[in-house]
Amino acid sequence: MNAAIEVRTLSKRFGAIVALEDATLSVEYGRVVGFLGPNGAGKSTLMRALLGLVRADSGDAHIAGLPYTHLPAPAKTVGAVLDIASAHPRVTARAHLHMYAALGGMDRSRVDTALSLVGAQPYADRRVGTFSTGMRQRLALATAMLGDPDILVLDEPSNGLDPGGIAWLRTFLRAFADAGGAVLLSSHVLHEIEHTIDDVVLIDRGRIIWTGALEQLVAQDAPLEEAFLRLTQKGPLS
Numbered sequence: 001m002n003a004a005i006e007v008r009t010l011s012k013r014f015g016a017i018v019a020l021e022d023a024t025l026s027v028e029y030g031r032v033v034g035f036l037g038p039n040g041a042g043k044s045t046l047m048r049a050l051l052g053l054v055r056a057d058s059g060d061a062h063i064a065g066l067p068y069t070h071l072p073a074p075a076k077t078v079g080a081v082l083d084i085a086s087a088h089p090r091v092t093a094r095a096h097l098h099m100y101a102a103l104g105g106m107d108r109s110r111v112d113t114a115l116s117l118v119g120a121q122p123y124a125d126r127r128v129g130t131f132s133t134g135m136r137q138r139l140a141l142a143t144a145m146l147g148d149p150d151i152l153v154l155d156e157p158s159n160g161l162d163p164g165g166i167a168w169l170r171t172f173l174r175a176f177a178d179a180g181g182a183v184l185l186s187s188h189v190l191h192e193i194e195h196t197i198d199d200v201v202l203i204d205r206g207r208i209i210w211t212g213a214l215e216q217l218v219a220q221d222a223p224l225e226e227a228f229l230r231l232t233q234k235g236p237l238s
């Protein structure tokens with residue numbers, strides 16, 4: 001079977017800025033992969049390229065074996081959280097989800113399922129403009145889950161979550177992966193995701209500098225933060 005996510009030698013420049021240089025990574029089903037790197041390392045650019053929102057200069061980015069734009073049912077294959085500010089402030093969470101379900105050709109019953117999956121029922125009928133950052137994160141995740149996808153691509157999903165929210169996200173992602181799902185999640189806040197991820201892909205200045213199981217990295221360099229700082233300050237490894 002194909003990997004859930006397969007990125008090969010992906011490169012992208014914005015003018016003189018090299019955002020990605022020959023980036024290669026894969027995410028297998030059943031794994032939660034932490035995509036880690038300092039600010040500006042290229043994490044969002046890679047995720048956006050994976051989801052067909054940025055056109056790479058060269059290389060391939062496949063989800064379930066195909067480029068995103070070729071997927072026959074993208075919302076049923078991959079759920080993404082890239083930007084939590086995308087919901088209109090005057091609509092309720094439920095109305096927002098109904099709109100997305102209609103756009104994606106999904107059954108309306110998925111709205112209640114998605115709300116309960118992320119624990120957002122208590123504020124489902126409030127306007128999104130009144131939401132805290134953590135509530136917005138949960139709504140964004142509910143939107144990603146509407147199509148019941150097997151793959152999640154999450155850019156900084158723990159941003160704005162309180163400790164209870166982070167613990168909840170960890171349990172949610174673990175259950176998702178244990179049921180056979182694949183997760184690529186980015187972060188630069190290491191202690192928030194250290195107990196969530198199985199594998200690590202470390203990116204710095206557009207280049208992937210380390211990939212492997214989390215325990216390999218922390219066994220060599222406990223704790224994760226020390227390994228991250230040492231590897232990213234050293235620059236690309238040969």
Ligand SMILES: Nc1ncnc2c1ncn2[C@@H]1O[C@H](COP(=O)(O)OP(=O)(O)OP(=O)(O)O)[C@@H](O)[C@H]1O
Pocket residue numbers: 014017018019037038039040041042043044045046188
């Ligand atoms: N649309 C754009 N136009 C010009 N430069 C861009 C654009 N998008 C990203 N960049 C640049 O590409 C590089 C990688 O940015 P990217 O947002 O992918 O990093 P990141 O790892 O997600 O950072 P952060 O952790 O701060 O979110 C940065 O130097 C950024 O300024």
